[in-house]
Amino acid sequence: MHMVKELLLLRHGEAEIRKGQHEDEFRKLTPSGERRVERLANSLKTRGQKVDQIIHSQAVRCVQTAEIMGRFLEPGKLVGSPLIYRAGYPELLALINSLPDHLDTVMLVGHNPTISYMATYLTNDQHVLLSPGMMVRIHFTGVPWEQVSKAAGSLEEILQ
Numbered sequence: 001m002h003m004v005k006e007l008l009l010l011r012h013g014e015a016e017i018r019k020g021q022h023e024d025e026f027r028k029l030t031p032s033g034e035r036r037v038e039r040l041a042n043s044l045k046t047r048g049q050k051v052d053q054i055i056h057s058q059a060v061r062c063v064q065t066a067e068i069m070g071r072f073l074e075p076g077k078l079v080g081s082p083l084i085y086r087a088g089y090p091e092l093l094a095l096i097n098s099l100p101d102h103l104d105t106v107m108l109v110g111h112n113p114t115i116s117y118m119a120t121y122l123t124n125d126q127h128v129l130l131s132p133g134m135m136v137r138i139h140f141t142g143v144p145w146e147q148v149s150k151a152a153g154s155l156e157e158i159l160q
Contacts, residue, residue, distance in 0.1 A: 003104075003142060003144075004104070004141050004142075005103075005139070005143065005144070006106075006138070006139055006156075007106055007107075007137075007140070008105070008108070009110070009118055009119050009130070009136050009138065010069070010110075010115070010134075010135040011112055011115045011116070011130040011135070012110070012111065012132060013033035013034060013036055013133040014029065014133060015029055015030065015132065024059070025060065025085065027060060029064045029065065033061075033133060034068065036132075036133040037064075037068045037069070037133050038068055040135065040160065041069045041072035042072055044069075044072065044073060045072040049073060049105075050073075050105055051069070051073045051075040052075060052102075052103040052105050052106060053075050053076055053077055053078075053099075053103050054069055054073075054075045054078045054109065055078075055079045055084070055095070055107070055108050056079070056080055056084065056108075057080075057081065057084035057109065057110050057111060058082055058084070058085060059111070063080065065133075066080075069107060069109070073107075075107070081095065083095055084109075084111070085111065088114055089114055089118050092108070092110070092115075093118070095108075097145060097146050097148060099145035100145075101146075103145070112129075115130060116129050119136045119138065121150055121151075122138055122153040123136075123151065123155040124151035133160060134159065134160040135159045135160070136156075136159075137155075137156040138154065139153060139154050140152055
């Protein structure tokens with residue numbers, strides 16, 4: 001029996017329109033963005049999805065998305081990472097590689113284009129493009145977090 005690590009990459013829900021450069025980090029989810037994330041969270045809960053930890057960008061829209069997921073999925077904890085907001089894929093990969101081995105399922109809530117690119121990079125699938133509130137489930141079979149790299153995972157499903 002091979003151990004399977006599961007990574008859920010979630011793009012934050014639909015956010016308010018940006019009003020200026022300095023406002024981006026403080027944009028909130030729209031009411032319809034909140035509802036879509038709640039529907040996805042409820043659907044995951046209904047299917048028995050387990051999550052050990054949710055790691056999210058500290059941008060307001062990601063915090064809100066992670067909190068909604070947390071209410072439904074009750075992970076061990078929610079962790080805000082200042083890394084994710086401006087991260088490219090090397091920074092996100094380093095974050096994934098540094099995850100403690102006792103975590104089997106981790107949800108990462110972030111931003112495009114990096115979150116979509118990460119899904120493509122880790123699975124070597126055709127280009128995955130996540131709209132706001134969309135998520136991919138990736139499995140790494142027999143691969144510990146520290147060895148996760150390009151094409152190491154299999155794309156299990158895309159959810160919205």
